[in-house]
Each structure stands twice: as structure tokens, then as C-alpha cells.
Amino acid sequence: MQVPAARAEEARATMVELFPEGFEERDAGGLVELAAYTERASARELLSRLGRVAETPVAAGWEDAWRRFHRPVHVGPLWIGPSWEAPDDGAIAIVLDPGRAFGTGAHPTTRLCLELLLDLEPSGLVDVGCGSGVLALAAARLDFHPVVALDDDEAAVEVARANAAVNGVDVEVQCVDALAGPLPRVETAVANIARAPVERVAERFEGRLLVCSGYLTAERPAPAGWQALDRREAEGWAADLLERPAT
Ligand SMILES: C[S@@+](CC[C@H](N)C(=O)[O-])C[C@H]1O[C@@H](n2cnc3c(N)ncnc32)[C@H](O)[C@@H]1O
Structure with a gap:
């Protein structure tokens, strides 16, 4: 179009x-x-x-066409790239062959979430809607612990588990509908899943910080009990850092 x-x-x-x-x-x-x-x-x-x-x-074999477009992504000290590319010297490297799950690190919403995560002190973290696991893997490499990754798509769960194993990081990947199933009790959540489900996750998550994206700059999640601390925008997309103040 x-x-x-x-x-x-x-x-x-x-x-x-x-x-x-x-x-x-x-x-x-x-x-x-x-x-x-x-x-x-x-x-x-x-x-x-x-x-x-x-x-x-599209021709037969289109499922693997993404390989031609999967180029390394740089966000601060992070290098995120496929196994057939060499990481930059000194970078925190995350090797990611995403298969059909969303999340090569290249999408603006993923990059914006990474930028916001880079500014946080490491804590326990849940990646809600992990896709390829890119955000959970990055968090683990940035010393967040424990790190749990959730997706309701079994294919994404398999890809995220494989990516965690390839990178040798300690990430527990679970197949869970984040709007209905249990969410871990950790300090920080990251959710790149669109504004309406972000607001529903915020209502259910019991931690203090929420990095969220998956929506355009015209949208701004406003879950009750949370306040906005930071916002990043790129190419028409937005990401926010929300905090639930201590009562
Ligand atoms: C836009 S992708 C984000 C992938 C990755 N976190 C990133 O930032 O690149 C959204 C992911 O959320 C998952 N998802 C959407 N709704 C969900 C829900 N209710 N519970 C769990 N996962 C969900 C989708 O299956 C998809 O893998």
C-alpha cells in the first residue's frame, strides 16, 4: 500500500x-x-x-525471505545481529535468528524499548509479548535478573527459548496469555504489544516500572495508578516509561 x-x-x-x-x-x-x-x-x-x-x-520460500533484510542493529552498547554477521568489538552482542517470530531488534518500537531499558538500574524483569525474545535477552545481558519472557504464541516461545540457549543467557520463557495468566512478581516489565493490552497488563502487573510500546505517537497509555516518567519517539512510533509510585 x-x-x-x-x-x-x-x-x-x-x-x-x-x-x-x-x-x-x-x-x-x-x-x-x-x-x-x-x-x-x-x-x-x-x-x-x-x-x-x-x-x-510471493514466491515459495517467502518465510525465509527475512534473512536478506536481517541486518545488525546498534542501540547504545548493544549489538543485535544474525549469526552470519560478526559483532562489533567491545559491543554487548546478542545473536538473534528470529525465524517467524517478531523481533529482530530493527523495529522502531523494539529499539525504543531498548533505549529505555538501558537507562534503568538492573532488577527482576518480565518481557510481556517476547516474540523472538530480543528484549528479554538484552535485559539479561544488561544484568537484569531474574528475567522471564512470556508470549501466547507457541512458535514465538520456541524461537525465544532457542535464542536464549544460543546466547547462553538465563531467561525463563513461558507460553502465557499475559491478559489472563499469572505475571511474575518482579520490579520491571517491558511490553511491546500495542496500547490497549499495555493498559490491561499495567492493571495486572504488581511491579514498579513498565517500559511499553507497540503504538503510534498519537497514542499514550494512561493506566490508573501509573505516572509517565519518560517517552521516546521514532519514525511515528512511541515508547513510554511508566512508574507506579509507592503508596
Ligand atoms: C510486537 S511483538 C514484540 C516482540 C518483541 N518483544 C519486540 O519488542 O521486538 C508482540 C508480541 O506479543 C505477543 N502477544 C500479543 N498479545 C499477547 C498476550 N496477550 N499475551 C502474551 N503475548 C502476547 C505476540 O505474540 C508477539 O510475539
């Missing part, structure tokens, strides 16, 4: 809703192009919502 820059925010909001697992965005000569791999039904839904959608059949 290609839209004028003035309509990009509206289009991104629709894409987030229809493709929460992620989509690509690129500049297309004055227009913004948004693309997702999907089955035809979702393409038709997009067409009915936004009116201008191009469908391109």
Missing part, C-alpha cells in the same frame, strides 16, 4: 491493527509504502479499509 505522507499515520494505525506481528515501511518517492506478508483475506480487509492496496504474490 502506498499513501501520501499526510495519511501515513492513519495507514500505520490500520496496519498495526491488522498485522500486529509487524510490517515493513519504506520511502517510495514522496509516498510512504507499507507492506505485509499475509493471506488474501487480510489484503481484502485492508482494501476495504483504505481503498488503495496492491497485492503481489
Whole structure:
């Protein structure tokens, strides 16, 4: 789908809703192009919502096409990259082959969460909606302990477990619906899962700090009992650091 820059925010909001697992965005000569791999039904839904959608059949083997796009990401001292690239000297390296789970570290929401995590004192942490496990692995490498990673998608859980093993970090990965299942009692949560579920997680999480993202700059989670300490924005996306003040 290609839209004028003035309509990009509206289009991104629709894409987030229809493709929460992620989509690509690129500049297309004055227009913004948004693309997702999907089955035809979702393409038709997009067409009915936004009116201008191009469908391109993809060749067999598209599931592995991400390999061509998986480039190392640098956030502060962190280097996040695939096993076929060499980390920078002196970087805190996280090797990540994400398979089909969201989270190569390259998405703006993931990078913004990492920036906010880098500013925190290490504590116990739960990564809510861990996808590939990128945020949990980074937290573990930054001396957060214990680190628990949750996802309700079994495929993501398997990928996150494999990534934790490859990196030799102590991260417990659980298959849990974070809106219904138990959340660990730790100091800090990170949740890159969209604004509405972030607010529901905030209501259920008993810790003090919440790093959250998965929504656009026009949105701002405001769960009762929490106050905003920091906000980062990049490429139309936002991330917040919320604190629940001691009573
Ligand atoms: C946008 S991805 C974020 C992945 C990774 N944390 C990152 O920042 O790159 C959101 C992940 O949250 C998971 N998720 C969404 N709703 C969830 C829920 N209610 N409980 C557990 N996981 C959930 C999805 O399966 C997906 O893997």
C-alpha cells in the first residue's frame, strides 16, 4: 500500500491493527509504502479499509525471505545481529535468528524499548509479548535478573527459548496469555504489544516500572495508578516509561 505522507499515520494505525506481528515501511518517492506478508483475506480487509492496496504474490520460500533484510542493529552498547554477521568489538552482542517470530531488534518500537531499558538500574524483569525474545535477552545481558519472557504464541516461545540457549543467557520463557495468566512478581516489565493490552497488563502487573510500546505517537497509555516518567519517539512510533509510585 502506498499513501501520501499526510495519511501515513492513519495507514500505520490500520496496519498495526491488522498485522500486529509487524510490517515493513519504506520511502517510495514522496509516498510512504507499507507492506505485509499475509493471506488474501487480510489484503481484502485492508482494501476495504483504505481503498488503495496492491497485492503481489510471493514466491515459495517467502518465510525465509527475512534473512536478506536481517541486518545488525546498534542501540547504545548493544549489538543485535544474525549469526552470519560478526559483532562489533567491545559491543554487548546478542545473536538473534528470529525465524517467524517478531523481533529482530530493527523495529522502531523494539529499539525504543531498548533505549529505555538501558537507562534503568538492573532488577527482576518480565518481557510481556517476547516474540523472538530480543528484549528479554538484552535485559539479561544488561544484568537484569531474574528475567522471564512470556508470549501466547507457541512458535514465538520456541524461537525465544532457542535464542536464549544460543546466547547462553538465563531467561525463563513461558507460553502465557499475559491478559489472563499469572505475571511474575518482579520490579520491571517491558511490553511491546500495542496500547490497549499495555493498559490491561499495567492493571495486572504488581511491579514498579513498565517500559511499553507497540503504538503510534498519537497514542499514550494512561493506566490508573501509573505516572509517565519518560517517552521516546521514532519514525511515528512511541515508547513510554511508566512508574507506579509507592503508596
Ligand atoms: C510486537 S511483538 C514484540 C516482540 C518483541 N518483544 C519486540 O519488542 O521486538 C508482540 C508480541 O506479543 C505477543 N502477544 C500479543 N498479545 C499477547 C498476550 N496477550 N499475551 C502474551 N503475548 C502476547 C505476540 O505474540 C508477539 O510475539
